[in-house]
Amino acid sequence: MTTASELRSGKTHKDENFPVASWIIHPRHRALILSFYNFVRTADDIADHAELSDQAKLGYLDLMEAELLGQGDSQKEAVDLRRALAARAMPPRHALDVLTAFRMDVTKSRYETWDEVIHYCRYSAMPVGRFMLDVHGESRATWAASDALCAGLQINNHLQDCGKDYRALNRVYLPRDALAEAGATVEQLAQPHASAALLKCLHALALRTETLLDEARSLSAEIKDVRLGLEVAVIQAFADKIVGMLKVRDPLCDNVHLKPLDLALSSAGGISAELIRRTLGRRAAAKPAPRA
Secondary structure: OOOHHHHOOOOOHHHOOOOOOOOOOOHHHHHHHHHHHHHHHHHHHHHOOOOOOHHHHHHHHHHHHHHHOOOOOOOHHHHHHHHHHHHOOOOOHHHHHHHHHHHHHHHOOOOOOHHHHHHHHHHHOHHHHHHHHHHOOOOHHHHHHHHHHHHHHHHHHHHHOHHHHHHHHOOOOOOHHHHHHHOOOHHHHHOOOOOHHHHHHHHHHHHHHHHHHHHOOOHHHHOOOHHHHHHHHHHHHHHHHHHHHHOOOOOOOOOOOOOHHHHHHHHHHHHHHHHHHHHHOOOOOOOOOOOO
16 A cells, blocks of 8 residues: 555645744754644645545545554654654644645535635644644643634635646635625636736735734734744744735736745844844733634
8 A cells, every 4th residue: 555655745844835843943842843744744745636536535634643543553654743742742633633624625625705714724724833832832822813824824825826726626715705706707717817807806815814914913922932933923924925925916827935035034024023022022912712
């Protein structure tokens, strides 16, 4: 049987829209974070695999879950994460939540409303932020702002890749009601340039995403760990830069990804602003902890 590792796309943590276990994070946390990333990346690549049947994809995802829970040792990423979590006495809940999202990717290709997209983000993106906070021993009161940031990052990615997702996977994360309100159709995602109606829809969704990112702006100040606070400030800067492009550009034909210079400048700006804020002692009020 082909292992999950052999189904990887080749994408690594260095190819993401945000830093993963970067030099900013304390070295004692990096191995655990990378184990979590490799598990999630492998499951994501399985859900997106061009040659696997839906049944095979779900079978592999079930196998990864089973081995994460201790039922076997054949899938390296699941075993590595299981052991890394056990060493820190951490439960696998966040990794299990992410598997729910990848099963949705296999079985669901259209979303009717913004709320449905946010529900997807609840499993695809929010658990990643919650995991990072748990690794650093942060309060669950930080989850609300983290959830907003992670959802914003996820929807940024949906907008960036909307054409590719439709052409390669027949998967559309743009809500049907938003498309209809703008007078656009799903089929327009196959075109080399967005129609005026589709562009109107995409820009409106970018504005909604910007609102999510605004809700997340208090997060770095709510975090006690200085290194994690700096990392979050960098991630926020990346997300702000990307959504700024998505508000005015056509992702079907324009570049809406950060170039190396953009990454460097955004990183420097985010770190500098957060260091100044912490030096001056300004604190943001934590939002209430979520129920989930």
